[in-house]
Amino acid sequence: MMATLGWLARLGGAAIRTLASRLLGRRKVPNWSLRTELVHATTRATLDSSLLYGVDWFRNVQERSARPGLLAKARETREESLGGVPGVWFEPTVQKPERTLLYLHGGGYVFSSPRVYDDLCSRLAVGASARVFCPDYRKAPEDPLPAAFDDCASVYRALVEVTGNEKEPLVLAGDSAGGCLALATCRFAREQGLALPQRLLLLSPWVDPRRRGGSIAANAGTDIGPPEWLTLCADRALPEDWEVDGVLSDPRVAPLGSDLSRFPACLVQVGGREMLLDQVRELVECLRSSGVSVELEEEPDMFHVWQLMAGSLPQGEAAVESACRFLRLTSAGD
Numbered sequence: 001m002m003a004t005l006g007w008l009a010r011l012g013g014a015a016i017r018t019l020a021s022r023l024l025g026r027r028k029v030p031n032w033s034l035r036t037e038l039v040h041a042t043t044r045a046t047l048d049s050s051l052l053y054g055v056d057w058f059r060n061v062q063e064r065s066a067r068p069g070l071l072a073k074a075r076e077t078r079e080e081s082l083g084g085v086p087g088v089w090f091e092p093t094v095q096k097p098e099r100t101l102l103y104l105h106g107g108g109y110v111f112s113s114p115r116v117y118d119d120l121c122s123r124l125a126v127g128a129s130a131r132v133f134c135p136d137y138r139k140a141p142e143d144p145l146p147a148a149f150d151d152c153a154s155v156y157r158a159l160v161e162v163t164g165n166e167k168e169p170l171v172l173a174g175d176s177a178g179g180c181l182a183l184a185t186c187r188f189a190r191e192q193g194l195a196l197p198q199r200l201l202l203l204s205p206w207v208d209p210r211r212r213g214g215s216i217a218a219n220a221g222t223d224i225g226p227p228e229w230l231t232l233c234a235d236r237a238l239p240e241d242w243e244v245d246g247v248l249s250d251p252r253v254a255p256l257g258s259d260l261s262r263f264p265a266c267l268v269q270v271g272g273r274e275m276l277l278d279q280v281r282e283l284v285e286c287l288r289s290s291g292v293s294v295e296l297e298e299e300p301d302m303f304h305v306w307q308l309m310a311g312s313l314p315q316g317e318a319a320v321e322s323a324c325r326f327l328r329l330t331s332a333g334d
Contacts, residue, residue, distance in 0.1 A: 003053040007061070014041040029273060030223055031301045039312055040224060040303060047225035051232065055110060055141070062116050069119025070311050074126045077118075081131075082162075083154030088114035089137035090125040099169035099330050101130040102152075102159055102197075104185070106176025106305060108233025109148050110140050110207070120175075120308055120320070125322030130171070137181075140237035148237075149252050151261055152181050161192050169330035170263075172197035173323070175305045176276075177233070179205025184252040186263050193208065198330040200266040201323050203304050208254050208279040209234040210246055212238040215277035222273040224303045230275070256282055260290040267295050267326040269319055271302030297322060 018034075018041045021027070028037055050058035074094045080087065091097060101124060105117045114121065114134035125132045137151035156172075163170055174182035179202040188197050209230070220227050238253065248254035256279065266287055270280040277298075287294045299306065302315050307323070310316035 003049075003057050007046065007049045007053070007177065010045040011042050017041070029301055033233040036301075036313060036315075039309055040222075043224040043309075044226075047229050051228055055236070059111055062112060066115045066118060069122045071119075071122040071126050073080070075122045082133060083151075083156075083158035084136065085135045085137060085151045085155050087133055087155065088121075090118075090121040090132040091132065092126045092129060092231070094126065095129055097125070097131040098129045099131070099134045099171055099198075100159060100163045100192040100328065101125075101128060101171050101173060101327065102156060102185075103132050103134045104137070104172075104174035104178035104181040105134055105150055106174070106178040106204075106206070107139070107176045108230070109145060109237035110233045117308075119311055123310055123320045124324060124327070127321060128171075128327040140233075144239055145237050145242070145253060146239075146250075148177075148181060149184050149188075152185045156185050156189060157176075157192075157194060160189070169198045170195065171201070171327050171330060173201035173203070173327070174205070175203035175307070176206045177237075179203060180207050180253060180255065183207070183255050183260070183263075187251065187255075187258075187260075190262055196262065198265050199327055201266050202266060202268045202281060202283075203307055203319075203323070204270050204274060204276055205268070205280060205283060206230075206276055207283050208248075209238060209253060210243070210248060211279055213311060215279075216275040219273050219275045219277060219303075219326045222303060223271075225275075225307075227275065258286075260287050260292060263287065263290065263292045265293040265295075265329075267297065267323060269297045269299070269307070269323065271304060271306055272298055272300035275306040276304065277327055295326070 018037050075092050076089050078089050105112050121132045121134050135155045138147040174183050242250050251258035284294050284296045306316045307319045310320045
């Protein structure tokens with residue numbers, strides 16, 4: 001109870017400070033609307049609170065705050081296990097789905113769930129005319145890496161066996177840590193000789209968990225969480241033997257500089273005000289140097305995974321619409 005009261009006080013204080021600053025003619029970012037600044041301030045207050053109150057508290061807040069999105073009436077959901085991994089299907093009811101999308105949610109390998117991602121998965125299902133499966137993969141600290149990688153690989157193998165590109169286009173997407181999981185899943189498919197996804201969508205992928213400085217320092221004040229939040233997630237998720245002198249060697253969690261050849265055409269979205277900006281740009285260059293066709297969309301004034309706020313921010317809605325157009329460029333047998 002005390003933690004909840006403290007969090008609510010932080011939310012109220014963040015909103016009041018934002019309104020007061022706007023009345024005085026001051027904006028955190030010159031082009032931010034009042035709505036954008038309020039969304040940023042309250043989200044930041046929640047992530048700051050998670051550093052005080054812990055993993056279980058933040059998980060509970062996420063689950064209690066999760067609500068069906070604006071497109072809830074245009075899709076149906078059902079729970080199912082694929083490859084032994086539980087998850088949720090999001091299927092459009094207004095049209096027949098033309099492709100299958102495996103969506104790997106973010107959360108630093110520690111937080112979040114398909115329920116938390118209801119709005120985004122629903123938008124992708126309807127906008128991309130897709131059956132979307134969002135697995136509830138295992139998370140740290142209870143199940144540190146590579147548990148999440150293994151779960152996503154199992155789900156992907158099951159989807160290939162059920163659908164496959166011969167019957168129905170299979171596409172892959174993920175955000176933040178889920179973006180890195182998506183890259184690792186592509187690598188798994190390539191190494192196992194499985195059919196690769198036709199398209200790869202990456203939203204602010206977290207591909208260098210121990211990165212410091214650069215945009216992490218420069219954008220620490222304009223992103224939705226502080227640098228300490230990245231450290232919290234990395235400390236809980238990464239096995240000790242994966243690091244040598246602070247350097248990660250496993251390409252599943254640190255793919256920069258690794259072989260990404262034969263990966264499918266890729267769309268990468270990143271915000272110009274987020275901490276991961278530098279590493280996302282480096283990932284794009286790494287993909288291109290591996291011969292992958294990549295389109296990069298930078299939204300200059302947005303923070304981390306602003307697509308999750310599509311119901312509140314026009315920039316989020318526009319980004320999701322662009323992602324859906326990209327995913328629709330698929331057809332059976334390609």
